Amino acid sequence: MSKRNLFLCFDAFGTLFRPAEPVAKQYADVARQFGLRVNDAQVTASFREAFKREAKVHPNYGKATGVQVIHNTLRPLVGPDQAIPDGLAPRLQHRFASDEGYTCVPQLPSLLQALKEPHPKKGFDKVVVGVITNSDDRVPDILASFGVRVSPLRYGTPIDRAKLAGAVYDIDLHCMSYDVGYEKPDKRVFSAAEELLREVTTQDATSSADVGASSWDKIYLGDDYDKDVLGALDSGWYALFLEGHEQPPRPMPLLVDQKGGSVSEAFIQHRALSVDSVQTAIDWLLGQR
Structure with missing residues (x-):
């Protein structure tokens, strides 16, 4: 046969x-490396809301979202006059495209x-x-x-x-x-x-x-x-x-x-x-x- x-x-x-650690915790760790004063609980709550919003707007996972989840997670957590550091989003993108994040x-x-x-x-x-x-x-x-x-x-x-x-x-x-x-x-x-x-x-x-x-x-x-x-x-x-x-x-x-x-x-x-x-x-x- x-x-x-x-x-x-x-x-x-x-x-x-x-993920090697919860995604939101890794966001918080990297944000603190760039000088942002955030804690894990704040980032976790903001990440969940940002991810939910993007999933609703772009239901096909990841399509056309770019760095929106990153920015929408961190934007509410920084002061109104404070910008998200330029290198933060690329740093997180690299982390979650390799074994560094997983x-x-x-x-x-x-x-x-x-x-x-x-x-x-x-x-x-x-x-x-x-x-x-x-x-x-x-x-x-x-x-x-x-x-x-x-x-x-x-x-x-x-x-x-x-x-x-x-x-x-x-x-x-x-x-x-x-x-x-x-x-x-x-x-x-x-x-x-x-x-x-x-x-x-x-x-x-x-x-x-x-x-x-x-x-x-x-x-x-x-x-x-x-x-x-x-x-x-x-x-x-x-x-x-x-x-x-x-x-x-x-x-x-x-x-x-x-x-x-x-x-x-x-x-x-x-x-x-x-x-x-x-x-x-x-x-x-x-x-x-």
Whole structure:
């Protein structure tokens, strides 16, 4: 029996990485470095209001917001005659576009690389790894700052095929709501990822797999039940719910308790399963025949 193909996509924020400290606290720390007299509680309250206002004006996460959240957070906290220091916003922008502001899954690059390397137990012919996120265009840079080899293949961006041909990446594609124009759980975000998967398989001269064929197991792993689990299921994917961020509306079977000989057999009864970590999910996938 021929091996199957795996299309594994991750949520980004909260799944692959998360703030090293609360975002508002980091705002306050940097503001104090620039001489502003603010405390954490003040900045937290102002940040929540600024973020809520921007999300309402620009519901597609991050689109067209620029530095508005930063300015709208700090503006009410400085005196009427005091300007926000010129370098403060760029400093925060840099911080939240790199590993300076975040911490990632332990040993993330090596975990992702294990999915691509030959493995005696790995039951997949081809593995494509992607990111599907309700976030903005900082995600590829954040992941790259942790040492992850990130492909330039991104939905809505012209493709430089010379950079794809023969190259090996830990993450093969990025599909961000910032580019798609729709947010999870909208199935159009998952469809956009499938479009990119077609591009990846087109670049691979050794692969003739049809991305719509039943030979592909499509799995999405995220920490938000409504956006990640329900979005994946509605799009015809399998779903893995990352425990810890929130509780699902009902108890979910654990991935590690599924003893099927293949991914499709393991998910045959429950198309959505729970997992305690990204490493557990990858270890389990590597053990399937």
